[in-house]
Amino acid sequence: MPEFADLPATQYLRGSRHERASVGSWKKPNIVGAPVFKSYPDAPSIALPTVWSPTEERIQPFLQQRRSIRKFSDQPLPFAALAFMLWAAQGVTGRAGEYLFRAAPSAGALYPVETYCAIERVAGVPPGLYHFSVRNFQLERVRYGAFGEHIALACLGQQFMRQAAVNFIWTAVLRRNFQKYGNRGLRYIFLDAGHICQNLLLAAGAVRGGGCPVAAFFDDEINEIVGxxxxxxxxLYLASVGLKP
Ligand SMILES: Cc1cc2nc3c(=O)[nH]c(=O)nc-3n(C[C@H](O)[C@H](O)[C@H](O)COP(=O)(O)O)c2cc1C
Structure with a gap:
């Protein structure tokens, strides 16, 4: 097995980066699309019920109302709301001896994904780039400053990111996963990130907030912002979040 920097998985990550120098000449691949829905018209079908039990009804509104929003209130996000979102995303929810399990599943319980928050407007918290310490349930300030503008530029100029109260950035510590799974681990890393982001966005809905996932970014520029x-x-992935307007 080659060292991890030489794996096809690592090379794929490198080779599929968005780069400012080449994005202008980027062309859509010449690939025929496919219909959004698949069906088996000749198959016998059974209608599904849409009556939910009381416990199902408790979670249903958050799933029903989750929608990507790209407009945010200019009110600051309460600190407790940010804490709830972080807990929902990656908070510790179980323990087996020294081992800590989290709110979102992770392949092999390896937890390769790290959460950073670029805070613009959170009540009582100075703007800055913070790392979420899962073990201590704390924010660790990496550096002071408002990064919304910079992040929006690094995300191909997506303007709504400038208005977010917080831009979350998810990264992967690749060795954590690759030491066990090698190339296949790349699949798991992105799946882990998807679970984390969805938990966070559902939690945002519970605190009168919302957000939008973002995967279009200049990789080197976001990496540089995070350090x-x-x-x-x-x-790997970002999400802009704020209170609903
Ligand atoms: C992997 C992924 C990447 C995305 N990247 C972006 C993005 O860069 N910019 C953006 O505005 N929306 C982005 N979105 C949001 C999608 O456009 C949105 O989920 C889709 O239009 C469906 O709408 P809904 O989320 O409101 O249901 C992304 C969503 C996913 C799942």
């Missing part, structure tokens, strides 16, 4: 090298640790 990671893009090899040992690399940005």
């Amino acid at each position: 990671i090298d893009g090899c040992e640790e690399s940005a």
Whole structure:
């Protein structure tokens, strides 16, 4: 097995980066699309019931109302709301001896994904880039400053990111996963990130907030903002979040 920097998985990550220098000449691949829905018209079908039990009804509104929003209130996000979202995303929810399980599942319980928050407007918290310490349930300030503008530029100029109360950035510490799964681990890392982001967005709905996931970004620029090298640790995914207008 080659060292992890030479794995096809690592090379794929590198080779599929968005780069500012080449994005202007990027062309849609010449690939024929496919219909959004698949069906088996000749198959016998059974209608599904849509009556939910009381416990199902408790979770239903959050799933029903989750929608990507790209407009945010200019009110600050309460600190407790941010804490709830972080807990929902990656908070510790179980223990087996020294081992800590989290709100979102992770392949092999390896938890390769790290959460950073670029805070613009959170009540009582100075703007800055913070790392979520899962073990201590704390924010660790990596650096002071408002990064919304910079992040929006690094995300191909997506303007709504400038208005977010918080831009979350998820990265992966690749070795954590690759030491066990090698190339296949890349699949698991992105799946882990999807679970985490969805938990966070559902939690945002519960605190009168909402947000939008973002995967279009110049990789090197987001890595630079976070202060990671893009090899040992690399940005995967972002979400802009704020209170609903
Ligand atoms: C992996 C992924 C990447 C996305 N990247 C972006 C993005 O860069 N910019 C954006 O505005 N929306 C982005 N979205 C949001 C989608 O556009 C949105 O989920 C889709 O239009 C469906 O709408 P809904 O989320 O409101 O149901 C992304 C969603 C996913 C799941």
